[in-house]
Amino acid sequence: MSEAREESRWDDAMERAFAGRRAPVDDSVLGRLKLKSGPPHPVLLRQISVREELPLVRTGGSEEVPAGKHGRYQVLGEIARGGLGIVLQARDSDLGRDVAMKVLPERDDRREADISRFIEEAQIGGQLQHPGIVPVYELGLLGNDRPYFTMKLIQGRTLSALLSDRADLAEDRRRYLRIFEQVCQTMAYAHSRGVVHRDLKPANVMVGTFGEVQVIDWGCAKVLLHGGVADEQRARRENDVLTVRSGPGGTETMAGSAIGTPAYMAPEQILGDTEAIDERTDVFCLGGILAEILTGQPTYVGDLSGGLAQAITRGDLGETWRRVEESSADDDLKEIAADCLRASRLERPRDAGEVAKRISTYLSSLETRAREAELKAAEEKARAQSERRAKRLAIGLGISVVLAVILGGGSYFHLRAKRQAALTATSREVTSILLMAKNFAESGNWNHAVDTVRRAETRLHTRAVEPGTRQLVDTRLREYQTRAKEEDLLRGIEAVRFREDVDLRRAEESYTEGFQAIGIDFQSASVDEIAAGLRAFSPETVERLVRAIDDWASRHRVEPEVARKLIESANEVDPDPWRQKLRLAMLNHDRDLLTSLAASLTRTPRPPESILLLAHALTGPPEQDDGTAALEVLKRGARMHPGDFWLHFRTAMTGLRHPVGNAELSLLHARIAQALRPDNPQVRAVLGLTILARPESWEGGAEAIEAIAEARSQFEWTLERSPGDPMARIGLAGCLAREGRSREAFEAVAELLKENKAPPHAREFIHRFLRR
């Protein structure tokens, strides 16, 4: 090949390589100004030498934004990269300053939803004008139509880095509280403009080299609606901050998607309760920041794959409060943190403004106390001097006597005031401890609540308190002790739903035993006796018992007489009208009412137990029912309560019973159930069966071989831990049949049938396998 031809081929290659790298028109002011004297000489101020350099993770451009000039900006390097954007350092050539430039990463730029969220972040930053919020300078498009926005470049460190560098938690506490106060004030402004941040955490607070405090990363922010979340119509007309999502193209689901950082998330965030997200969601996160300042640890500590996810979803804050309580901080501060970190958002301070006010008051009181201490020291000094002077003067006994009388009277009043102050201080201390106990109680940690009240009680043994405090302590102690006892009793019953190691086949027996342990026998007692037994408990416990009864009644193997008692007795004590209708529909076999209750699920979420009961009620005999109605209800339920094991497990099982057209659905939910209870042998067996139930597993080819191998490994895993498990034995027989070992398969299931160990639905599987 000639050299010219070869170079021409390289020309083509380079043309393709540099295609799309066409620089945008230089629309910088300096680029467009054609002054006769040439471009104006740039003014560049002296650079400030800062202790912390910007942490550029790499210099030059990236694949998304090549180095070089983009309009007026010269890209210098990458600062950070996240799911929603890449932050670059760029130089604004017109104004001669460095800025932070945020662009969408390559994988996101085709999705309109991400572009909308990105632009919304810029719009929120652009409209929120406060010293605590990083100002957005400009929103624009790069040469390849990729949106970007530029912001002030902050030089400093995150609060997270500063906090983790402390040698001692009490070190510089007042400084961090001042920073926290500024964060609260910034958020108070944002809340007043109808914006919630949704991802407040120390890593999103920048403390500048000159002490400026700024809340960053508004990528998760949500624009609230006027007058609260319910007032949507008005909000669409009058949002304070206008963004692309609040415009006609916006989608409500996107505005409410579950985002944030798990270790700091409010319970309503992690549960995806989008309707509930408002200013108090940020208040919870502020509580988390304060807790970290006081204790050195975030709201939740741990690994998401461990118990952390469950702690968050259950709003279990006992551990957090314990850490706060044990910190060396003042009670006032602990109280602010505890109030912000309430699981129930309605009990948190209304917005950041309220938190800011309380923190400011606390900090002022610190200053007042410091001033008072100085004053007292000065007074002491003056008094000592005057006493010395008095001694020296010693002007006579008579005068001394008069002086003694005066001093005696003064001492009496002084002692009285001191006693009153001690009384008030003890009462305040006791009240603060009781508040902490209340927090434990609200998160269901009754034993901890009892222990905490006992701590308050010990104060009463040694110190005097204001009237009423003692009675309050006694009342709380009795109440929490009762609940703690009830909690112990409930534990056995609720284990069926929540304990991971529970034998799934023994659920019915476990419920029988659990209720017998609290003195209620569904086998022998009448409905009236059962209802009376239930009413003996506190209303909160009754609610939980009713949910357990519904769960029990939703199980297939419950005897009809027991099922009737369960439904009737629950209806005697349960005031909830929807659930009452459901149970009446079950008793009257009112299919129309059941169908209408199922339709109403889309409007109002119901507890998982009620959904399981409804699905059970909609399940007819196998020969008359294709499972569609029950599956629809279960699917909705699983969407409503994505962390509920039983909803997924039951969906998988129902899909297995009605495999035509439901095999994929069944497999999906079996996989989720297995992820929720990874070590449960029975779930593994069901997962194996759902794999086998897919037509792909039987239709030949590599996919079928892989599927059979995966199913087989699930059955073997189960049989290793639970050797007699009938489901796993059936499944393994299915695998043998699939491998052409029909005789062995037949013998395995025949043995099972002979032992009469296969439940009725399992027999169906056996017949299906044998037919194949």
Next chain:
Amino acid sequence: MSKPEETCWTLIRDAAVGDARARTDFAGTYLPVVRAYLGARWASGRHREQIDDAVQDVFLECLRGDGALSRLDPSHQGRFRTFLFAVVRNVALRYEERQARERVKRAPPHAAEPEALPARDARLSRIFDRAWVDTLLRRAVARQEAAAADRGEAALRRVELLRLRFAEGLTIREIARRWEEEASVTHHQYARAREEFKDALREEVAFQHPGLPGEIERECQALLDLIE
């Protein structure tokens, strides 16, 4: 950009064992190729909305412990392009077969549509190859830029020179005038810039197709052939 001792095979193996950077690099590099192929294959029709899912499946298939990579002979250091093409094609076929089966189940036999299994593989493999070439060329530019950033201002200026020449379509004379320098100086820089680009492309090809220099040169030529 990848580390100097890295090849696409070390990258994919690091990605498969969960190295976050390797995963990001892997997805960032090959996503356009996979998407281009699937986009062309399913340009119209019912699969179009499944492109995102299928792209995910391709990466999953490449990265999961028991996926396509595990079935590859460990000593095999062949063309990654072929490997990726096989994976993406298999995933596409799986989607199409699954949908075809669903349709057959729902409809009488005569309703089965023959278009479900497209007989246009040759054209599609060409599209895949083109996307592959574009990816490698873009990565070569990025390589050249990274190297230039280390070498200094003059090297960065040479990358800009190529950009002005090929992206903006300016002649060398025009560039020289813009830069207020002698055309001969610009010509000299241009020749150097071209060589630097060629080196960067060879490095990229070596990354994708580890082998001896002769093999890399042949692969480079094959790449240029694909452009024509």
